[in-house]
Amino acid sequence: RRKRIYRRAGLIFEAVFFLFFTFTRGEPLLGVVEAMSLPDFWRRAVFLVFFYALLQIVLWPLRYLSGWRLEKKYGMSKQPFTGWFADTLKAQGLGVLIFVAGALVFFSTLRAYPGQWWWVLAWITFAFSAFFLTIFPVLILPLFTAVRRSKKRRLPRAYKKRSSAV
Numbered sequence: 001r002r003k004r005i006y007r008r009a010g011l012i013f014e015a016v017f018f019l020f021f022t023f024t025r026g027e028p029l030l031g032v033v034e035a036m037s038l039p040d041f042w043r044r045a046v047f048l049v050f051f052y053a054l055l056q057i058v059l060w061p062l063r064y065l066s067g068w069r070l071e072k073k074y075g076m077s078k079q080p081f082t083g084w085f086a087d088t089l090k091a092q093g094l095g096v097l098i099f100v101a102g103a104l105v106f107f108s109t110l111r112a113y114p115g116q117w118w119w120v121l122a123w124i125t126f127a128f129s130a131f132f133l134t135i136f137p138v139l140i141l142p143l144f145t146a147v148r149r150s151k152k153r154r155l156p157r158a159y160k161k162r163s164s165a166v
Contacts, residue, residue, distance in 0.1 A: 006066035010059055017058050021051070029054070044107070048100045056092055063088065090143050102128075 021029075026047070033047045068084045071077040077084070105124060113120050 002070055003066050006062050006070070010062045010066075013058055013062065014055065017055055026051070041104075045100055045104060048103050049096060052096045052099050056095075087144055094140065094143075 029047060029050055033043050033050065036043060036046065038046065067088070068077070068079075068081060079087075106121065109120050109124065110117050
């Protein structure tokens with residue numbers, strides 16, 4: 001029940017955050033980014049990184065309450081705070097990379113293919129999904145969980161039986 005309340009509060013925080021940026025047109029952040037002497041592409045990337053960081057700072061208290069404190073309170077997690085915090089930082093690092101890359105690809109595609117952007121982005125999304133599904137278990141999952149080899153060299157019969165049926 002509390003987890004749902006925290007999720008709803010997070011949605012409200014995000015909506016207020018996006019409305020603030022919509023009505024201010026991002027002027028406070030744009031002023032900081034435009035003062036940097038960077039090429040246009042890199043200024044956009046820095047703007048997106050700052051935008052993402054501000055959003056995560058706004059959502060941090062809810063992430064802490066629902067992600068660590070609530071789970072600790074009800075015995076759903078044995079992970080110490082430092083481990084949880086490290087996992088959260090890793091997730092945010094991956095999140096900012098995917099967010100910035102996706103937004104830059106999206107806006108570049110809109111500019112390059114104004115009439116056909118939707119199908120170009122559909123193919124890009126398909127390719128990214130296939131790539132991500134391929135690398136996720138090999139590169140990303142081990143960042144968050146300890147993957148160990150089984151001590152048993154042989155697979156149980158039930159697994160062999162199921163795999164031979166396929």
